[in-house]
Amino acid sequence: MEQISWDANQKSINQVQEKLSETHLLCPPSPNTSCPSSPGSQRQFVGKLVEILNDMSNSNLISWNQSGTSFIVKDSETFSQVILPKYFKTNNFNSFVRQLNMYNFHKVKNANSKGVKGEDQIWEFENENFIRDKPHLLVNIKRKANEKDNGIQAQFYDLQNKYNELFIYVKHLQEDLIKVKEDNRILNNMIENLKNYTDEKCKY
Structure with missing residues (x-):
């Protein structure tokens, strides 16, 4: 058979x-x-932001404010061309701002930027959990869920x-x-x- x-x-x-x-x-x-974004991807964005601010070679374009409670982008146009491609593989400043908004960063009304027009104006951002001398608060920064x-x-x-x-x-x-x-x-x-x-x- x-x-x-x-x-x-x-x-x-x-x-x-x-x-x-x-x-x-x-x-x-x-x-x-x-x-869906994972905690790792969230830490990556915030971590890179900290890395940028801690690198003193970037201080002419971005730095903490004097009290360390916010950070300042001093020339958005040059920042977009020099810093963003190096850390985020983009040169779109608006995309960077949108990401900050997604992580609950808020733009600070800065007297130095009043009356300044164009992309080279000063931008200042703050987040209650993004403090220079309090890195333990970074874990509280969460991406907004829509x-x-x-x-x-x-x-x-x-x-x-x-x-x-x-x-x-x-x-x-x-x-x-x-x-x-x-x-x-x-x-x-x-x-x-x-x-x-x-x-x-x-x-x-």
């Missing part, structure tokens, strides 16, 4: 596994979105749950396939033994 082949079943399972590895179910599907972020996060966890369910399902299929293969091996051995026994009987 011809031995039953289970290659097709194994191939189907392998194809499912390949699809699992190829798909980006752990991230939202849209190419214009990214995974409705879009919440929607992306919900989508992320929904897809992650579906991925986990599918992964478990494939794992169970593999276990069942192993059992079926073993049963098939035993059955084929029994058939082979029966065939040999029948052949021996026929000789007599």
Whole structure:
């Protein structure tokens, strides 16, 4: 009797596994979105800001105020061309300001900037948890969560749950396939033994 082949079943399972590895179910599907921001990504922005301010070679363009309760961008145009590309891979000052707003930094009304027009005006920002001599407060700086972020996060966890369910399902299929293969091996051995026994009987 011809031995039953289970290659097709194994191939189907392998194809499912390949699809699992190829798909980006752990991230939202849209190419214009990214995974929900993690504490690590939050610390990265704030950490780079601290690094910029602590580097005295940048002090001609950005520095703490005298009391260390805010920081001042002294020339936004030059700052955008020199500092931003070095630390944030962008030269868009407006994007930098939007990021600051997302982390609850607020622009300080500075007397030195009154009447100054253009992109080279003085900008000053503060955050109650961003203090020069109190680095332990930095952990309190959180990125604002808007409705879009919440929607992306919900989508992320929904897809992650579906991925986990599918992964478990494939794992169970593999276990069942192993059992079926073993049963098939035993059955084929029994058939082979029966065939040999029948052949021996026929000789007599």
